[in-house]
Amino acid sequence: xxxxxxxxxxxxxxxxxxxxxxCLWYGDFQALRxxxxxxxxxxITSLIGPSGCGKTTLLxxxxxxxxxxxxxxxxxxxxxxGKNIYDPDVSLVELRKSIGMVFxxxxxxPLSIYENVVFGLRIHRPRSELGKTKLDEAxxxxxxxxxxxxxxxxxxxxxxxELQLEQQQKLCIARLxxxxxxxxxxxxxxxxxxxxGTRAIEELMWSLxxxxxxxxxxxxxxxxxxxxxxxIFMLLGEIVEHRRTEDLFLNPRDQxxxxxxxxxxx
Numbered sequence: 001x002x003x004x005x006x007x008x009x010x011x012x013x014x015x016x017x018x019x020x021x022x023c024l025w026y027g028d029f030q031a032l033r034x035x036x037x038x039x040x041x042x043x044i045t046s047l048i049g050p051s052g053c054g055k056t057t058l059l060x061x062x063x064x065x066x067x068x069x070x071x072x073x074x075x076x077x078x079x080x081x082g083k084n085i086y087d088p089d090v091s092l093v094e095l096r097k098s099i100g101m102v103f104x105x106x107x108x109x110p111l112s113i114y115e116n117v118v119f120g121l122r123i124h125r126p127r128s129e130l131g132k133t134k135l136d137e138a139x140x141x142x143x144x145x146x147x148x149x150x151x152x153x154x155x156x157x158x159x160x161x162e163l164q165l166e167q168q169q170k171l172c173i174a175r176l177x178x179x180x181x182x183x184x185x186x187x188x189x190x191x192x193x194x195x196x197g198t199r200a201i202e203e204l205m206w207s208l209x210x211x212x213x214x215x216x217x218x219x220x221x222x223x224x225x226x227x228x229x230x231x232i233f234m235l236l237g238e239i240v241e242h243r244r245t246e247d248l249f250l251n252p253r254d255q256x257x258x259x260x261x262x263x264x265x266x
Contacts, residue, residue, distance in 0.1 A: 015082075016041035016183065016213035017062060022076035024057060024066065031057045033237040034076075039230075041081070044205055044214045046224040046245065049234035049260065055217045058234070059185050062215065063099040064092060081182060097124055099183040100176030105192045106168030108160035108175075113152055116160045116171055117142050120179040142177040146170040146204055166197035170204060184208070186216040190223065202227040221261060225249055233257045 017039040024032040032054050039045050047055040060066045061078060064085060078085050085095055097120070109116050117139045121130060139156065143149040148170050152163075160171055169189060176184060186205075190198040205214055205227055218224050224231050224245060231245040233254075241248060241257045252258040 014041050015039070016043075016080070017215070018077075018079040019061075020077040020079075022058075022061065022078060023074065024061065025073045026069070027071045031237050032061070035237075035239055037232060037239055037242055039213065039215060039232075041213050042210045043229040044209050044216065044227060046228035046231040047215065047217045047234060048219075048221065048224050048231055049240075051219070053234040054237040055234055056187055057237075059187055059215060059217050060101075062183065062185055063096050063101060065096075065101070093124075097179045098181050099185060100173075100179070100181040101185045102169070102172050102176075102187070102189045104188045106165055106172050108163070108168050108171055110159070110161060112157050113143075113160045113163070113171065114139055114156040116175050118178065119175060124179055138178040142174040143171075145177055145208070146174045147200075147207075148174060164197075165193055166200050169193065169197070169201055173204065173208075181212065183213045183215070186214065188217055188219065190218075190220070198223070221249075221263075233260060235260075 015038050017037075019035050019037050022032055022035040023030065035054075035058060047059060049055055057066065061074065062080070062085075066072045066074070074086075080095075080099065083090070109119060111119070118130075118135050121135065121138060140149055140153075143152055148167060151167070160168065163171060169192075173184070190201050193201065202223065205216070208214065209229075216228065218227075228245045230243065231248045232242045233240045233248065233252075233256075235256055241252060241254045243253070248257065249261050252261060
């Protein structure tokens with residue numbers, strides 16, 4: 001059974017990602033401590049906190065990427081749209097297809113723009129389903145969703161690595177769309193971009209909001225305030241506070257949250 005199948009079969013009343021008593025160790029070091037949270041479907045949620053607090057570790061739990069390291073041990077539950085992703089019938093291939101990830105630096109494949117966009121389809125769909133018309137439609141749709149179609153429609157055979165950084169990052173997001181993910185994870189997606197590039201990616205996130213559940217790790221407090229519906233403040237591997245972004249920044253309930261968002265540490 002896949003996460004996508006579970007999503008169609010259950011009604012989670014708006015819950016996109018849910019963790020229960022989630023713990024993770026890198027060898028003897030415990031990086032996550034009894035993390036229990038509920039991330040709402042279709043919203044943008046920011047993970048904030050000082051370096052080393054566990055933000056990226058938590059993000060990478062949602063598609064089980066941490067398990068690529070042999071010294072990682074995890075306990076607890078993670079449910080994506082109602083399905084526990086640690087159940088034995090969950091396919092990692094299908095899981096990572098339905099939960100896309102965007103990294104700190106753009107990582108376009110050393111292929112053409114066109115082949116970058118259809119890369120996931122070629123891996124996950126039978127060749128018999130991938131006629132030229134279908135691939136062309138997928139490229140136009142994906143590039144259109146990220147605002148690149150008109151700029152790149154006459155350059156589809158050009159190397160993706162020749163694009164500007166902002167365009168490369170948008171292309172990396174476009175590369176996820178043809179496989180129809182339910183969740184998009186973003187690990188500091190603007191850290192390599194200038195102000196204009198950052199604004200473009202944030203605007204793109206808002207345009208994708210509602211169709212996808214988006215979780216973003218950011219060290220930029222201004223970005224968290226601008227570009228997320230809800231924010232989760234983490235400290236030393238624990239969840240300190242999870243609220244609407246406006247409320248968390250303007251009226252934090254925990255003194256540690258107040259000190260962090262006011263820039264007193266971290």
